[in-house]
Each structure stands twice: as C-alpha cells, then as structure tokens.
Amino acid sequence: MLFDSSLRADLARSFGATLVVILTIVLTMFLIRTLGQAAVGRVSPQDVVLLLGYTALGHLPTMLALSLFVSVVATLGRMYRDSEMTIWFASGVGLSRFVRPVLRTSWPVLLVIGALALFVWPWVNQRANDLKDRFERRSDxxxxxxxxxxxxxxxxxxxxxxxxxxxxxxxxxxxxxxxxxxxxxxxxxxxxxxxxxxxxxxxxxxxxxxxxxxxxxxxxxxxxxxxxxxxxxxxVLSRVDELPPRATPSVDLLRKPTPRNLGELTWRLGLLLGAANLLLLAIPLSAANPRRASNWNLLFALLTFVVYYNAINLSQAWVAAGRLDMGAALALFHGGAFLLAVALLWWREQGNRRFFMRRTAAA
Incomplete structure (x- = not known):
C-alpha cells in the first residue's frame, strides 16, 4: 500500500540520518572523556581507541532508541507541517493507523536493542573492566x-x-x-x-x-x-571472580537474584521496553500545527525521552534498594508508560475526528 511504503521509506531515511548525527556527537564526547582519563593516568593511552569502542557499543542501545524516537517525531511532524497528515485524516486514515508501519519499520532495531542490552552490555563492561584493572595493577x-x-x-x-x-x-x-x-x-x-x-x-x-x-x-x-x-x-594480575552487576551476564543475574542483580536486570529489560513505548509515545507527541513554524513538539519529545530514561534509572535504584520487586517496577514504569501512550493516541485521534466532523457539518 502506498501509505505504508511511503511512510516506512521516510522513517528509514530519517532514522539513518539521525543515528549518524547522534553517533558523531556521542563518540566525540566519549573520545574527549577517554582522552582525559588517559591524561590523568586512569587508562592506558594505548587502549583509548579500544575503550572508546567498548563505551560506544555499550551505549548503542540508548542511541538507537533515541534515533528511533526522534525519527518518528521528526517524520510525522514534517507531515503535519506539510499538511500531509490532513490529507490522510481526510481520507479516513486515523492516527492509530500509523502504529503498524512504525512498528514494521522499527522491529529489527528493537531486536538489536534487546540483544545489545541483555548480552553485549555485560560483555562490554567486563572487557572494559579488565583493561582498566590490568592498567591499575601494573608495576609502579x-x-x-x-x-x-x-x-x-x-x-x-x-x-x-x-x-x-x-x-x-x-x-x-x-x-x-x-x-x-x-x-x-x-x-x-x-x-x-x-x-x-x-x-x-x-x-x-x-x-x-x-x-x-x-x-x-x-x-x-x-x-x-x-x-x-x-x-x-x-x-601479579589475577582474574576477579566477583564481577559487578553491570558486568555480569543476564543469565547469571537470574541465577543469583540479589537486589542489586535484579536492579541491573530491570534496567536492561527497561531499555527494550522503553524503546518500544517511546515509539508509541512518538506518534501522538509528533502532532504540530501547520500554521506554526516552531519545533516545540520535538523539544517536548526530547524532554519526554530524558524523563523516561531517568525513570528507568530510578526503577533500577528502587529494585536494587529493595523498595520494589522487579515485576512491580516493570509494571509500574513501563506499563504506566504504555497506558499513557495509548491514552494520548486515543485522545489525539478523537480530537481529529471531532475536528473533521465539525468541518463536514459546517460545509
């Protein structure tokens, strides 16, 4: 269908461009920080590039989720400003109809985010800890x-x-x-x-x-x-048997369900669930007035992203402190975000229907 194919193509182009920009900015920041650590003797200068790669790979799930979120908001926001959304709404296409092409475009990226968060993240932290530990344990x-x-x-x-x-x-x-x-x-x-x-x-x-x-x-x-x-x-260097939770494989976190381990697992699962919920939130948050040239919807969407990911860190802290169970934390934060996204989507769609019904009655 023309609707699905055109929207998916626009989303793919926007996602690629956004990811390149975010990667460039984040890698530059990580490079400056890693060079600063090497300058003060915390890491080996020979390991700067390797540590930069580990750091970027560990934070890649967040960058992918942010790129997806921004690409959906930017693409749909452009369609609002160019009055394309008005045409689709007048043709009988509701806002909820945009969920399917967005998810069809994003599900491979969501799988990559889940794999990176559950399996690559602990491996990257373990390798980075080994490099820093080897550097700290060398002779004076x-x-x-x-x-x-x-x-x-x-x-x-x-x-x-x-x-x-x-x-x-x-x-x-x-x-x-x-x-x-x-x-x-x-x-x-x-x-x-x-x-x-x-x-x-x-x-x-x-x-x-x-x-x-x-x-x-x-x-x-x-x-x-x-x-x-x-x-x-x-x-002499010796292998550390007790790994921190962030460097522990996800399977081992389940085998040793201590509060700290469950908090770390809550954070990893939260990255995947948060990326999926943000896609749903991006659809109603992208609404813009075509008569205004401002991008307040994009700024508000970025603020929503920051608040949501801080909530993910908060859920990890609460589970690690024993204030909440892992299931309760996932249901509270991510279930609540899902319900909020569905409610916003329904509210936007009902508003569009009332608008076109008034226009039809007036005509």
Whole structure:
C-alpha cells in the first residue's frame, strides 16, 4: 500500500540520518572523556581507541532508541507541517493507523536493542573492566613515562626516570620520593629494574643513595648502596571472580537474584521496553500545527525521552534498594508508560475526528 511504503521509506531515511548525527556527537564526547582519563593516568593511552569502542557499543542501545524516537517525531511532524497528515485524516486514515508501519519499520532495531542490552552490555563492561584493572595493577615503574613525574597506585611514592629500556622493565637515573606517617625519604639510583618474587613485585635499584628524614625528631640519615630492593606493593594480575552487576551476564543475574542483580536486570529489560513505548509515545507527541513554524513538539519529545530514561534509572535504584520487586517496577514504569501512550493516541485521534466532523457539518 502506498501509505505504508511511503511512510516506512521516510522513517528509514530519517532514522539513518539521525543515528549518524547522534553517533558523531556521542563518540566525540566519549573520545574527549577517554582522552582525559588517559591524561590523568586512569587508562592506558594505548587502549583509548579500544575503550572508546567498548563505551560506544555499550551505549548503542540508548542511541538507537533515541534515533528511533526522534525519527518518528521528526517524520510525522514534517507531515503535519506539510499538511500531509490532513490529507490522510481526510481520507479516513486515523492516527492509530500509523502504529503498524512504525512498528514494521522499527522491529529489527528493537531486536538489536534487546540483544545489545541483555548480552553485549555485560560483555562490554567486563572487557572494559579488565583493561582498566590490568592498567591499575601494573608495576609502579611501568607507570612512569620518561621525563615525567608519576604517583604510585597507593599515593605514597613519586617516581621519575630519565629514560627507560626497550622492554620497559628497566629504568635509568631513577628518582623516588617516599612518604610515610613519620618519615620522608628521597632515593636516587643509576638504574632500576622490576623483579618478581612469588606474587609480589620488587623494584631493585643499583648504585644509588637514600636520604631519609624523621619528621618527629628531625634526624636525617644518608646511606649509599650498590643494590637496594623495594616492595612496590603490586601483585601479579589475577582474574576477579566477583564481577559487578553491570558486568555480569543476564543469565547469571537470574541465577543469583540479589537486589542489586535484579536492579541491573530491570534496567536492561527497561531499555527494550522503553524503546518500544517511546515509539508509541512518538506518534501522538509528533502532532504540530501547520500554521506554526516552531519545533516545540520535538523539544517536548526530547524532554519526554530524558524523563523516561531517568525513570528507568530510578526503577533500577528502587529494585536494587529493595523498595520494589522487579515485576512491580516493570509494571509500574513501563506499563504506566504504555497506558499513557495509548491514552494520548486515543485522545489525539478523537480530537481529529471531532475536528473533521465539525468541518463536514459546517460545509
């Protein structure tokens, strides 16, 4: 049918253009944030692109849902402004008739949103946590870039090396400032290297000296050494068995129905249900007056999107805190949004029918 095919084509074009714009904006924001984390030493500079990909993939369900929502509102809003909707209404096509082509166009995207939220989201978070954990657990000496001061992971030492070797395990002209509750020491050495002893990592310094000051007595001690060994307080990487809920697979969340796990599962299911409800909400929210050139309906629709997704986060918090069961939270937030969408759709359709009945009676 001409109605279905033309509307689906317009929706597909609008969805593609909207998704490209939203991806560009969001990826730029995530790139700036990831570069900032790398600049302060929270993530490895070599992992910036990989972390950016994981972050974008994890937030892709929200971007897809927003793109769908905006494309429906923008497409139907344009039809209102161009008086196409008036023609369809005059031809006997009600507003509820637009639900079928919208859903037929959007159901593949809804399946992708569900798969990303339930299966890809925990995998992405697990991989990102592994990268950050590996970076945080590396040796203190490996944190140091040549010619730069760097603080150790526990904040008690400051390192500086003039240059390092090709393997990154040996540094030359090493400087270490160590701070303790009652003492402060400055250690310098010609070379330094990392050695493993069981699960502990040691920094071995060769040919240097150590200046130590007792803060209570003010006594200063100077000592020279040919070899000096320091426990840098790091351990060899080990796999973390206890994953946070956001990095736990959905099946494991069901197997361990703790409040936090159920809250996370509520959030994942809420992404899919929210995307479907927003499609229904977009149809009545797209109504616009063709005599006005403003886009207030689009701004109001975006405000609705923000409020709805904040409600999804609120449902997760309430379930995690034990204030609501998962089923009750899904029924309250998403069932209520579905009823609101149906009520708005009915109200808009009844308003259109009364308008055309008055016009017919007047003629």
């Amino acid at each position: 000496l490996s944190r140091v870039a040549p010619g730069q001061f760097q603080t150790s992971s526990d904040g008690k030492r400051v390192f500086f090396i003039d240059r390092d070797s090709e393997d990154g395990r040996t540094g030359r002209n090493v400087f270490i400032l160590s701070t303790a509750p009652n003492a402060e020491s400055v250690t310098s050495a010609k070379t330094g290297r990392i050695e493993l002893d069981g699960e502990d990592r040691f920094l071995v310094l060769d040919r240097g000296q150590r200046n130590e000051e007792n803060r209570e007595s003010g006594e200063m001690t100077l000592s020279r050494f040919e070899s000096y060994r320091i426990l840098v307080g790091e351990r």
